Amino acid sequence: MVPISWYLVLSAMLFALGVVGFLVKRNLITIFMSIELMLNAVNLAFVAFAWQWKQLNGQVFVFFVMVVAAAEAAVGLAIIIAVFRTRETLNVDRVNLLKL
């Protein structure tokens, strides 16, 4: 029997990896993948709790998160393609037209 704390520690590590990747990587695709990593870390925490407390709420949330992630992937990839077409680069440091 694996104790719940293991799952939570794994989830936290995955989330931290996602955050770090999001902050340090420059390539848009990698950043995008980091976001997916964070979402799935959260999913892991949800199912772990659901299993622990024998309740379905957590699993239902996971489905919601997956749906959102799928939608996000569709929209996000479309944006990435649009950015690449106009700027011919995926380096986020060069996508900086929003500043003052």
Add this chain to the structure above:
Amino acid sequence: MRTDLHLWLIPILPLVGAAINGLLGRRFSQRLVAAVGLLFVGASCAYAWWVFARFLALAPANVPYVEEFATWIRAGSFTAGYGAYLDQLSMVMVLVVTTVGFLIHIYSVGYMVEEGGYYRFFSYLNLFMFFMLTLVLANNYLLMFIGWEGVGLASYLLIGFFFLRDAAASAGKKAFIVNRIGDFGFLIALFLLIKHFGTLSFDRVFPAVSRLPAETAGAGLLTAIGLLLLMGACGKSAQVPLYVWLPDAMEGPTPVSALIHAATMVTAGVYMVARSNPIFDRAPTAMLAVAIIGCLTAFFAATIGMAQNDIKRVLAYSTISQLGYMFLACGVAAYSAGIFHLMTHAFFKGLLFLAAGSVIHALGGEQDMRRMGGLRRHIPWTFWTMTAATFAICGIPLFSGFFSKDEILWRAFSSPYGSWIFWAAGVLTALLTSFYMFRLWFLTFFGEHRGAEGNAATQAGASVPHGHHHIHESPRVMLVPLVILAVLSVIGGYVGIPEVLGGHNAFEKFLGPVFEAYAPEAAVAGHASAAVAEHGTELALTGLSVLAAFAGLFFAWLLYVRRRDLPDKIATALGDLYTAVANKYYVDEGYDTALVQPLVKGSTNILWRGIDAGGIDATANDSADSAQHVSDALRRMQSGNVRSYAGWIAAGAAVVLAYMIWLGVRR
């Protein structure tokens, strides 16, 4: 049920004229402007006389006749309405204002032809008539105050009529500001009346006041109200110490000086004091103050009048002095004598100003009497009308001023409030009046002409640049009002011939009910005792005042006809005293140093530079500056770098998480 006299028509008609000329007059021809201006004032005048005929037929029980047209203000238990209050006093005032006003309107048609802003002038003049009639017809103090302020506005507009000239613009402002000081007192008096009687209507305040006992010696509520009302009257009627605006008001066109600053508006203070007679009757201290101020003003202004050289300024000081007489009359409870003098003064002083205007017109704008002289052959009509007015103001027997002035002097002596000091000061003033008026008369009309005839218009002090090249009589439209006023100046006194001279004192009997209705019993008794006082004394005093008038005439003749070298010698002999009088006792300069300069300096340094610039502006500017600095710093966060935004988000999330964990741990 009372008959409906539609009194609202009397003030409204000139207002309609003012509106038509003011809004559309720019496109009218001069003839049309004059026609509109005259039509509405004339209609108002005619209607006032019709009302007078109806008024005489009213049963005494119906007087005062009050018409309420509408409610104006309703606040809690306090109400003020638009209403007219017609009794003998307001009837006399309405007739004087409309009649003299109409005559001066006619005169202006001729006088103002060559000035700019013809339509503007008639619009303002009609507006003045509206406010003046509102003032005298109002049935409560608040509506009276509207008229009071309104005539001040019209006066300001007309004094500054030639607004391109700096002196005229400043004179207008001076008149307005000095009047504000008096109005302040008037307003406080109204607040006191509201506080203690809950109403400002004449027909409710006066009965309430008459139930109060007379305040013997010392101060009380009525004394306070009386003194504050007097302060208002001092501003409007140019009494010491607030008289300084009136001489400067001569910057306005001459018909304005005649109408507003001689015949009507400046008498509003006298009217107000007479109207408030129930209050003053019960406040002997306030009464005494009225009499003293009147006496002081009469004498003080007369001395200044002796040393002025501008023909209009002499008349201005003379007006102040005569207004002092009226205050003296009110101050010794001889209200009807005061109103009597008000009426005759409206005739002869209006005429004096109009005639002076005619002289100025004839000389192409010359106002300095030292450059006049010998005019009686050139402008005979003006000369004869002015002669009538001069005789009237000096109190030469059988002219109107004689009867009214003598009535005041007799009352100043015999009234329970009077004293021989008032009488002596009055007679001395009569002597001075006679002197400076005949000085004006001799200097203007007798001797040789001393001005350069051809280019008079270019000389200093010229306000009316007519640009004529010879001395000429005024057109008929200006002469007709002169003649009518001259007739009134001569016969105007016959409505009030005292009993000692074989008359019936009809004028006083006519006004009597106004002043006896709410008078305290003691005063009525005093009145009766005054009436039976020895006729011998009255005759003797009359003789003395006539003597004073002729003495003034003699001295003026001696100095300005017989011995032309004497005035300069006397002036040199008097030295500093003469200089002080010629410079109007340096009152203007004194006010400037004592009041105006400290006020200007205080406003500049404390209110403007200190509070406004240093406090209010600085607060606003500093907060704007600091907001700019803070946002300048915050702006740096918006780098446009997506990863830095992500970093901020992560940092924020970390802070929130840390806070939540801390909360959890603490629990």
